[in-house]
Amino acid sequence: MTVPTRPLRPARRGPRFDLRTTAWFFVLLALLLSLGGVIARTAAQAAQRRPVWAVILLLLASAAVIAGHRGRRRWSARRALRRATEALEAAAETAAHSLQEPAVAAAPVEAVAPPVAPAPAPAWEPATPAATTPAAGVAPAEETLLLDAAVVPQVMDYAVLDPDEFERAIAELCVRDGCTDVEVVGGAGDLGADVLAVAPSGHRLVVQCKRYGEGNRVGSQDLQRFGGTCFTVHEADIAVLVTTADFTAPALEYAEQCGIVCMDAEALTAWHLGTGPSPWETSYEA
Template sequence: MGIPIRRGSRQKRRGPFDLRRTTFGFALIALILAGGGMALRAAWRSAGNHPVAAGALTVLALATAVVVLRRRRRARRVAGAVTDAAYGIVDAGLAELDAAEAARAEQRLEPPEAAHPVDYAQLDPYAFEEAVAELCRRDGCADAEVVGGAGDLGADVLATTPDGRRLVVQCKRYGPDNRAGSQDLQRFGGTCYAVHGADIALVVSTGGFTEPALDYAEQCAILCYGPEELAAWSEGGAPPPWAALEEQDAGLSAP
């Protein structure tokens, strides 16, 4: 009894089905076919104006059909080669997309660079005011601007916090042995709310504050940022003053 011989499949085994690869492949083939159809349509319209050319085009199409019918096997090989080339282009494009996405993901995972410490006490008064305004802009107060100068009535920086509150800041660029006193706070307290309409009043002093100044600030709900608080805010170790105030109010209201 003869042993049946199983003929090996002439088709290569395909890998697992990839929806994205197949979709891109069909899209590429569709573009190729559409381009070929448009070219054929343009050629047909051009030949329509010349009967002889139209006849030649018809004969050429018939001859092509005969060749294709006679050489179906070869046509299948050509079609397979075209398909493989199309999938090769698709795979290369997908590989580039994956590489680009991986690069973007790696950039997102990189930790942000730590802010370089700034010695605010070494800045001149105007540069210090501009530095405080820049901190406000960095943390969401896009309209922060320096308004200090003659006739500023105690306001050096005006801004709007991300949640819409009006922030009024007075900047005291003092040396380490010159702390902001209660008189400084009283002058600011007399204008920050009544004149400037502050929702949040903040005094930033590179020299710190005296105890009477801190007592007055607490009575008038004025935030006081000395060198330690300013450094923590600047270097990202603490939230901005308006966010810290929210956390403080939430802690006081908690049962």
Template sequence: MGIQARRGAGEGRRPAFDVRRTAFGFALVAVLVCGVGLAVRTALETAGRHPVVAGVSAAGLVAAVVVLLRARRSRRTAVRAAEAAVEAAYEVVDAALEELPDSALHPEPQLPDSVLDPGPQLPDSASDPEPPGPVDWAAMDPYDFEEAVAWLCRRDGCADAEVVGGAGDLGADVLATTPDGRRLVVQCKRYTSDNKVGSQDLQRFGGTCYAVHEAEVAVVVTTGEFTEPALEYAGQCDIVCVGLDELTAWSEGAAAPPWYAGADVQPATG
């Protein structure tokens, strides 16, 4: 009678349950699933913005599938599948490139904002031409009139001419240096023909233009006219008076700037 062989104590038994090993396995699977999901999500979001990246992602996915299939198929079949996947990826990339505009493939260089937008430019009185047609001096307000007179001074060689008029200006509206180096002080009177510049205006200006502003050339420019007493006082104090007619001739280039010797003085009008 044969004796039945006794099985080993450990033969046919399942391995004991290990909590740590099981937990580690679940954690590893969770990490892999999350990683694959995040990669797929990123690829889909990127594909919506960049067709080329979509083609590359598709090629990578196909290649991964081919690798998985290699375990079950023959090597020759896997190679053919890989070649087909690569060819399909090339077709996707070529189609995406044809849809892209030339500006996306060859972008133009971008200039800095400081070059594109240099900011407001001040007019160059030496090079900017005068506005065509006669200037309506009487239509200007007092501030615009002072700026216009300063512009004329800069146009004719007084590069540092600036408006200084305002409260407490003591009669000086425009200060400048003439081309021959003399200090020029100009008072601007934006008057109408009914309101003439009188002798009191000239006396106040004469009392400050030399003593306070140290003028070497004193000029009074108006859009109106001067009274006879004002012209007499101006002649005694060497103040040049420029009325509307003289101002128009000066601005149009028909008369010399008033700071030159021998500048015309407006004749008295009563």
């Protein structure tokens, strides 16, 4: 007698374990938990600031949830968790497959030799005009005129410079006209001195630079602050305040009483072009 045997059901095989997919799953899960924590903390802070509005919004949300689920099957937390887990697993598997795809090889880039930087110019050395070669057939007198025109300084707009560049430009003018020991000391804690130098006459020169825009004028308060430190703190023999703008009448009156040289934009341009005196040549001690 043959005993009937019950057919065996095929064993269900779970999904194949993938370390990369599992790692991405936990990464995405951590990100979602972090996002949920941020949202919860933000909601708590908002509730502390405006508790009345928080209670009203909570009541409205509760009413909306009750109305939305009325007449439908009961919500299952287990089913929602299972769906969220499946979505996370699918996202992790997609991210793992995208990383396994071969990267597109980039086209070879032809190596370019880096440009050679020019040698830095010595500090405070005024620019020397390049020698010009006259064209063929130019008379000697005309050649002299061309050479003279080449060494004439060009008009410079100091107002377009930033404060640091303006201080360096004033220092270069001092070097050009024979000053020694020229030093730019402007900055935080300079106590009103931007440029220090020794004039050709041997006097100690202290310069404050005021790069003001159009419409601004140096007032008496600026002169008073400079006058309180230039002689007592910096021991200036010649104190100069040079600006790209103009001075008010009270400022000029105070400067004349204290012996401070004021150079406005017009006087600065004349000093630059060589058509006007340098500040130490117009000082009250000169």
